[in-house]
Amino acid sequence: MARGIRRFLSVALKVLALMLALVLMIVVIRTVTFPSYQTSPPECKVTDPDFIPADEERLARFTSAIQFQTVSYERGVGTPQELAKFVHFIQKSFPTVHGSPMVRRDVVGNYSLLYRVEGSDASLQPYMLASHLDVVPITEEANWEAPPFSGQVKDGYIYGRGTIDTKHTLMGSLEALEFLLSSGHQPKRTLYLAFGHDEETHGVFGAKVISKVLQQRGEEIVFILDEGTMVVDDFFPGVSKPVALVSVSEKGSLHVKLKVQAEGGHGSMPTKESAIGILARAAKKLEDNPHPNMFGTGPEARMLEYVATEMTLPYRMLSSNLWLFSPLVGWLLSQTPQGNAYARTTTALTRFTAGNKDNVISPEAEAIVDHRIHPMQTAEEVLEFDRKVINDARVVLDVKDSSSVFPPSPISPHGKDSPTYAVLQKTIQQIFPDALVTPTFMVANTDTRxxxxxxxxxxxFSPSAMSVADLKRIHGVNERISIKAYEKVINFYYHLISNMDEPLDVKHHGHTDGL
Incomplete structure (x- = not known):
């Protein structure tokens, strides 16, 4: 009996050792042979005859654009007079665009702008470049190094609200189009420029109306590029090069209202449990029990695989073998707020309301939970998870209102077999030759919804480079862009428009994205 057990254990250990050796061999082979997703198109150089410099005239137009205080405060509440002045400024500043017979300009929803640039080949589907006119309100004005609506140039940087969110893409795309049309060139493919005026308050009066106009025209757009993730330094551990993050999806949004009604009364005679106490415990349960880690089920896995070959060895091994290491990588990501946002549906307790007097026990308490939904989950799944975690019938959970629910966006095609992603990657690496291009998803939302x-x-994707530390300037204090970075924005859009003259052919490769 004992001999048989020893023989079984010996065989089992040999089988286990063989399996481990096989797994190790697969890991090593994949690490060594993992394909690169990067390309090396010809670089855009300042000596090129079609290079567009950020000269005094173009710089003056951009700094002037920053001076318009086109603030959106809340839905339906903005700065209409400033928007009207900004729209007039744009028309005056780009005479070739607005005087060309190839360009049709429509003012949509009172302030939003929609341009159609007629292509020479009517058989080609049009594409669209999008941005927005509005900005968020100013915070901590006393801490700004330059007045927030001055457009002041200081130490090579342009300061002001909207410099990176996102008047640089609006003005940069118009500068590129002005240059192109001034040279007498007509693009082959019809191009739309769409500039909403209330993106910061969900775009219901701007982008939503633009969309309806295009639907009424029966337009089918081959691809759309809007603001988004950027070219970021020091974003991935083990990667020394800047990474151009192209968001192919967006997280959804769900605001859940938690409400408890209980017995109130005088503070001198408290009941065993109060509405505030019940709700506080429910809120703590949500914080202590996050939604499941979804890493590896959506575009976030591709984000690592597309830069794997450029990583130092330990990180390359992990990223090229996510079939094995996804749970570990997902756990590592979840240890920081930034990484956790890519790993799962996030839970943020943003409001807690109860009571109106120091000595009165409130009979009611309410809280708001802000969920950002992972692309592979639904709002219904998120709400049901919350109910199970709280597990208290006294806590009523409901969607705050229908306008606060946005499902995750569909995942757009990406990879070497996607012609639209390929032309975008080519353009990025022409302007940012040292950058690695990788797909990801937005943890925030844009007009693309x-x-x-x-x-x-x-x-x-926003064609501007910055460090991780500078990301906090978006919607924050001392928003700024360097003159050189703005110059790259202009040239990015020019090259993208030029590249769209080429056929959008699918290029087949020996491997696929299904690794």
Whole structure:
């Protein structure tokens, strides 16, 4: 009996050792042979005859654009006079665009702008470049190094609200189009420029109306590029090069209202449990029990695989073998707020309301939970998870209102077999030759939520470079962009428009994205 057990254990250990050796061999082979997703197109150089410099005239137009205080405060509440002045400024500043017979300009929803640039080949589907006119309100004005609506140039940087969110893409795309049309060139493919005026308050009066106009025209858009993720330094551990993050999807949004009603009364005679106490415990349960880690089920896995070959060895091994290491990588990501946002549906307790007097026990308490939904989950799944975690019938959970629910966006095609992603990657690496291009998803939301019915290929990318530390300037204090960075924005859009003259052919490769 004992001899038989020893023989079984010996065989089992040998089988286990063989399996481990096989797994190790697979890991090593994949690490060594994992394909690169990067390309090396010809670099855009300042000596090129079609290079567009950020000269005094173009710089003056941009700094002037920052001076318009086109603030959106809340839905339907903005700065109409400033928007009207900004719209007039744009028309005056780009005479070739606005005087060309190839360009049709429509003012939509009172202030939003929609341009159609007629292509020479009517058989080609049009594409669209999007941005927005409005900005968020100013915070901590006393801490700004330059007045927030001055457009002041200081130490090579342009300061002001909107410099990176996102008047640089609006003005940069118009500068590129002005240069192109001034040279007498007509693009082959029809191009739309769409500039909403209330993106910061969900775009219901701007982008949503633009979308309806294009639907009424029967337009089918081959691809859409809007604001989004950027070229970031020091974003991935083990990667020394800047990474251009192209968002091929967006997280959804769900605001859940938690409400408890209980017995109130005088503070001198408290009941065993109060509405505040019940709700506080429910809120703590949500914080202590996050939604499941979804890493590896959506575009976030591709984000690592597309830069794997450029990583130092330990990180390369993990990223090229996510079939094995996904749970470990997902856990590592979840240890920081930034990484956790890519790993799962996030839970943020943003409001807690109860009581109106120090000595009165409130009979009611309410809280708001802000969920950002992972692309592979639904709002219904998120709400049901919350109910199970709280597990208290006294806590009523409901969607705050229908306007606060946005499902995750569809995932746009990406990879070497996607012609629209390929032309975007080519353009990025022409302007940022040292950058690695990788797909990801937006943890915030853009106007693209209103364009899903226009195109299946929607990308969110802002062609400007910054450090991780500078990301906090978006919607924050001392928003700024360097003159050189703005120059790259202009040239990015020019090259993208030029590249769209080429056929959008699918290039087949020896491997696929299904690794």
């Amino acid at each position: 209103h364009y899903w019915n226009l195109s299946s290929a929607i990308y969110r």
